[in-house]
Amino acid sequence: MINVVESSDIAKSFGPIMALDDISFSVNESEIFGFIGPDGAGKTTLFRIITTLLLPDKGNMKVLGMNATTHYKELRKNIGYMPGRFSLYQDLSVEENLNFYATVFGTTVEENYNLISDIYSHIEPFKKRLAGKLSGGMKQKLALSCALIHKPRLLILDEPTTGVDAVSRSEFWDMLNKLRQYNITIIVSTPYMDEAIRCDRVALIQNGKILSIDTPQKIRAGFSRKLFTVKAIEKYRLIKTLKKNPEVMTAYPFGDSIHVTLINDSSDNSLFEYLVKEGISDAVIQEAEAGIEDRFLELMEKA
Amino acid sequence: MGGFKNSKGSALDIINLLLAHYMKRFLGFVKKEFMHIFRDYRTLFILFGIPAAQILIFGYAVSTDIKNAGVAILDLSHDEITLKLTDKIFSSGFFKKTENLLNYNDIDKVFKKGKTKAVIVYEDDFGKKLIREGKASLSIISDGSEPNTATLITNYTTSIVNDFTMELAGPALKNSIRISPEVKMLYNPALKSHFMFVPGVITLILILICALMTSVTITREKEFGTMEVLLVSPLRPIQIILGKVMPYFFLSFINVLLILLLSWLVFGLPVKGSIILLLAECMLYIMMSLTLGILISTISKTMQQAIFISLIGLMLPTILLSGFIFPIENMPKIYDYVSSVMPPRYFIVIIKNIMIKGTGLTYIWKETLILIIMTLVFMGLSVRKFKIRLE
Amino acid sequence: MNEKVIYVKNLVKKFGSFVANDNLSFEVSAGEIFGFLGANGAGKTTAIRILSGLSKPTSGEVNVAGYDAYRQTEQIKKNIGYMCQKFSLYEDLTVRENIILYGGIYGMSKSLIRERLADLLAKLHFQEYENRMISDLPLGLRQKLAFSVAVLHDPKIVFLDEPTGGVDPITRRQFWETIYETASRGITVFVTTHYMDEAEYCDRISIMNEGKIVALDTPEKLKKQYNAASVEEVFIKIARPN
Ligand SMILES: Nc1ncnc2c1ncn2[C@@H]1O[C@H](COP(=O)(O)OP(=O)(O)OP(=O)(O)O)[C@@H](O)[C@H]1O
Numbered sequence: 033m034i035n036v037v038e039s040s041d042i043a044k045s046f047g048p049i050m051a052l053d054d055i056s057f058s059v060n061e062s063e064i065f066g067f068i069g070p071d072g073a074g075k076t077t078l079f080r081i082i083t084t085l086l087l088p089d090k091g092n093m094k095v096l097g098m099n100a101t102t103h104y105k106e107l108r109k110n111i112g113y114m115p116g117r118f119s120l121y122q123d124l125s126v127e128e129n130l131n132f133y134a135t136v137f138g139t140t141v142e143e144n145y146n147l148i149s150d151i152y153s154h155i156e157p158f159k160k161r162l163a164g165k166l167s168g169g170m171k172q173k174l175a176l177s178c179a180l181i182h183k184p185r186l187l188i189l190d191e192p193t194t195g196v197d198a199v200s201r202s203e204f205w206d207m208l209n210k211l212r213q214y215n216i217t218i219i220v221s222t223p224y225m226d227e228a229i230r231c232d233r234v235a236l237i238q239n240g241k242i243l244s245i246d247t248p249q250k251i252r253a254g255f256s257r258k259l260f261t262v263k264a265i266e267k268y269r270l271i272k273t274l275k276k277n278p279e280v281m282t283a284y285p286f287g288d289s290i291h292v293t294l295i296n297d298s299s300d301n302s303l304f305e306y307l308v309k310e311g312i313s314d315a316v317i318q319e320a321e322a323g324i325e326d327r328f329l330e331l332m333e334k335a
Numbered sequence: 336m337g338g339f340k341n342s343k344g345s346a347l348d349i350i351n352l353l354l355a356h357y358m359k360r361f362l363g364f365v366k367k368e369f370m371h372i373f374r375d376y377r378t379l380f381i382l383f384g385i386p387a388a389q390i391l392i393f394g395y396a397v398s399t400d401i402k403n404a405g406v407a408i409l410d411l412s413h414d415e416i417t418l419k420l421t422d423k424i425f426s427s428g429f430f431k432k433t434e435n436l437l438n439y440n441d442i443d444k445v446f447k448k449g450k451t452k453a454v455i456v457y458e459d460d461f462g463k464k465l466i467r468e469g470k471a472s473l474s475i476i477s478d479g480s481e482p483n484t485a486t487l488i489t490n491y492t493t494s495i496v497n498d499f500t501m502e503l504a505g506p507a508l509k510n511s512i513r514i515s516p517e518v519k520m521l522y523n524p525a526l527k528s529h530f531m532f533v534p535g536v537i538t539l540i541l542i543l544i545c546a547l548m549t550s551v552t553i554t555r556e557k558e559f560g561t562m563e564v565l566l567v568s569p570l571r572p573i574q575i576i577l578g579k580v581m582p583y584f585f586l587s588f589i590n591v592l593l594i595l596l597l598s599w600l601v602f603g604l605p606v607k608g609s610i611i612l613l614l615a616e617c618m619l620y621i622m623m624s625l626t627l628g629i630l631i632s633t634i635s636k637t638m639q640q641a642i643f644i645s646l647i648g649l650m651l652p653t654i655l656l657s658g659f660i661f662p663i664e665n666m667p668k669i670y671d672y673v674s675s676v677m678p679p680r681y682f683i684v685i686i687k688n689i690m691i692k693g694t695g696l697t698y699i700w701k702e703t704l705i706l707i708i709m710t711l712v713f714m715g716l717s718v719r720k721f722k723i724r725l726e
Numbered sequence: 727m728n729e730k731v732i733y734v735k736n737l738v739k740k741f742g743s744f745v746a747n748d749n750l751s752f753e754v755s756a757g758e759i760f761g762f763l764g765a766n767g768a769g770k771t772t773a774i775r776i777l778s779g780l781s782k783p784t785s786g787e788v789n790v791a792g793y794d795a796y797r798q799t800e801q802i803k804k805n806i807g808y809m810c811q812k813f814s815l816y817e818d819l820t821v822r823e824n825i826i827l828y829g830g831i832y833g834m835s836k837s838l839i840r841e842r843l844a845d846l847l848a849k850l851h852f853q854e855y856e857n858r859m860i861s862d863l864p865l866g867l868r869q870k871l872a873f874s875v876a877v878l879h880d881p882k883i884v885f886l887d888e889p890t891g892g893v894d895p896i897t898r899r900q901f902w903e904t905i906y907e908t909a910s911r912g913i914t915v916f917v918t919t920h921y922m923d924e925a926e927y928c929d930r931i932s933i934m935n936e937g938k939i940v941a942l943d944t945p946e947k948l949k950k951q952y953n954a955a956s957v958e959e960v961f962i963k964i965a966r967p968n
Pocket residue numbers: 161165166167168169170195197741744746764765766767768769770771772773
């Protein structure tokens with residue numbers, strides 16, 4: 033199996049800011065490889081180096097077996113890229129945008145319609161509408177269709193699902209999964225932790241450094257502490273009260289409950305008593321299995 | 336169907352296929368540019384509306400001036416030919432005869448009276464000279480304090496005289512006789528006429544559309560993030576540049592034709608020199624401005640910067656320094672030096688020469704050469720500076 | 727119950743013949759955190775623009791902070807805060823300059839602005855950023871600051887259109903703590919989000935689909951009603967009914 037992307041010791045700084053620091057990783061063919069990390073972590077910069085848009089200060093970036101610095105012309109024919117910002121022409125209609133990108137990449141919409149139909153069908157009823165008049169999520173769906181339309185060998189998506197609604201997000205990931213059968217390799221960044229699960233491997237990146245690279249399952253298994261979920265009616269009061277307790281190491285809201293870890297893993301009984309003493313008598317405390325988001329929060333806190 | 340398969344491998348076919356492939360990409364890009372332009376009807380309206388409006392307003396103002404303009408005659412020869420010519424001039428319907436003068440001293444007087452806007456003077460033995468030597472001269476002296484009228488009368492008279500010469504000579508003798516009208520303007524001898532307005536409008540509009548619009552469309556792609564995708568596409572920089580340039584080349588050229596047509600229809604402003612040469616020079620100037628626009632886009636990050644550079648850096652100097660409004664001779668030397676790097680300055684000389692004086696390439700080759708060199712320099716710089724990456 | 731600060735009855739907004747908001751009716755009370763959910767293109771942003779006086783309804787009754795959305799848009803704007811994902815702060819001004827600017831726009835006195843500025847910097851642990859350009863701040867911080875600026879003038883209601891879109895999980899949670907804190911001060915929070923876990927933090931949520939409000943209640947009741955374990959499931963059932 034060849035490595036579609038091979039990055040060794042990539043570094044890049046803008047003035048005094050070190051945007052990327054010794055980034056090394058490799059991506060296999062037909063893999064979905066995720067980058068997860070806060071805004072400003074360096075994801076966009078890294079993606080721009082992979083797509084030949086930026087030159088690294090140091091290190092070597094090999095994409096599809098070619099050097100990204102010297103072979104940018106060939107690479108640009110084989111890469112599909114969706115930048116984080118909207119890459120659409122606001123004054124062209126949905127259909128015109130898609131047709132334009134198809135033509136520029138030397139293909140037609142009909143030829144690769146099957147690749148995009150799952151997502152494009154949501155906005156197709158509005159194909160005569162100008163892109164500038166679409167809602168935020170609709171724009172995102174169109175941008176995605178445009179990036180995919182030429183059936184690239186490597187697809188690079190910078191936060192493609194930001195602003196996309198929950199249902200469409202899951203449909204979008206179904207679609208990415210299907211792309212595997214066309215041997216398309218996908219590199220994707222996302223701020224949604226639940227999406228990390230759907231990647232083959234993920235890299236957690238923060239402050240220009242990769243904190244860990246692994247399969248989502250292994251990353252999740254790295255969570256070492258006992259985790260409790262705490263529920264009560266008055267959520268805001270509950271979280272404030274929990275954070276006051278010196279026994280509590282972290283308390284993060286997760287949907288309708290609070291995920292809590294303790295400094296001393298064996299002291300969960302005293303937690304209930306503490307809450308009752310503080311006037312929260314309806315608390316329900318359960319031990320729970322950690323999700324990948326718990327692990328990421330842990331890693332990010334440490335870093 | 337089967338017949339086609341045989342030719343599939345031939346080299347020519349492959350070349351054709353490749354060509355079609357690249358062309359399709361490029362044409363797709365050009366089509367998109369045209370869509371941007373035609374969607375933005377406000378800008379489009381300004382592009383075509385403003386020059387047209389300027390021409391119309393001026394044209395209207397001028398044409399009311401000239402109606403019934405009084406012309407006096409000082410005929411020092413008084414022969415058959417001068418009588419015929421005088422007759423022809425007044426039968427054109429443009430002018431009204433005010434007086435027949437007897438000597439040069441009368442000229443000043445008749446102007447002072449106010450009704451007469453121009454005096455036509457035939458030299459001694461006008462008819463005889465014309466027949467014997469094949470050339471004779473007549474002077475058109477006009478009141479330069481009303482430059483529009485003065486220029487118009489001069490132009491009309493000149494063309495009537497030319498007509499007359501042709502008739503007189505007949506097709507066979509076409510080149511053997513010549514009446515050389517000598518134009519003199521009293522009170523405003525340098526002929527600072529509002530006719531300069533037409534070349535001025537063309538000069539300004541062209542640099543405006545070309546430089547401003549191209550630099551803005553390119554920076555717009557940068558600002559909206561679409562440039563990022565274009566760069567990662569197989570489109571080559573030269574295709575992107577040409578794709579941006581083509582539509583505006585086309586539009587600007589239409590605009591030139593429109594301005595020329597309007598000024599001809601409304602003012603009857605003739606292009607005295609070769610129209611082909613004029614159009615060719617316009618194309619050169621358009622090309623120069625377009626490459627300048629691309630150059631501007633390579634050094635500006637946002638549309639705002641591009642607009643600012645184009646307006647402050649190009650439009651203002653064009654208006655102020657190229658002799659469009661203020662004559663260069665009256666400016667301090669320093670401005671003269673500054674304006675010498677401004678392409679419009681050369682173009683305005685070219686276009687005035689062709690349109691108003693009717694001179695040919697021999698008189699303007701220097702300016703043309705300067706424009707060609709500028710175009711090449713800008714083009715070289717912009718291809719070189721066009722960023723194939725983000726920074 | 728509480729005083730109603732938003733009252734909407736049969737609100738319709740059309741773009742040409744396209745109906746973006748189709749007969750919306752709901753009320754929001756003071757101090758409530760109201761989650762305004764819906765699929766892409768459901769019409770959330772359109773409705774928020776109307777509620778905050780930025781665009782006129784086609785028909786229907788809309789009353790915000792006691793003012794009418796047809797005629798009294800100026801008063802509405804004075805009494806609300808508004809934050810959308812794209813633009814809210816001037817990128818080329820510093821944190822401090824932005825705050826002073828907004829205070830000025832809302833007619834706050836100099837001393838009050840100074841006081842709030844100090845408060846805000848302390849509360850957000852922002853002191854070190856005071857003189858930094860907005861464009862140099864990471865998105866998460868920017869959004870937190872934008873929110874604080876939106877409630878700088880103590881509005882009755884603050885409208886947040888996808889405030890946490892693209893924000894990292896830690897900052898997102900800190901953001902919600904500020905929302906809670908704001909609501910506890912009696913400011914009504916009207917928020918859209920595509921993070922379904924955040925929907926659970928709201929007092930009440932409405933779920934829109936294709937211009938209509940399909941469901942409206944507390945998260946708990948909706949989960950019961952739709953027989954679902956999470957708001958996300960409720961959402962899926964509404965957005966893809968088959
Ligand atoms: N100015 C406009 N002209 C025409 N249609 C418009 C205009 N503004 C919005 N729309 C349409 O109205 C619908 C609702 O848009 P809106 O922006 O309110 O959606 P939204 O619920 O905010 O979606 P998202 O979650 O993606 O942000 C969409 O179909 C959109 O294309």
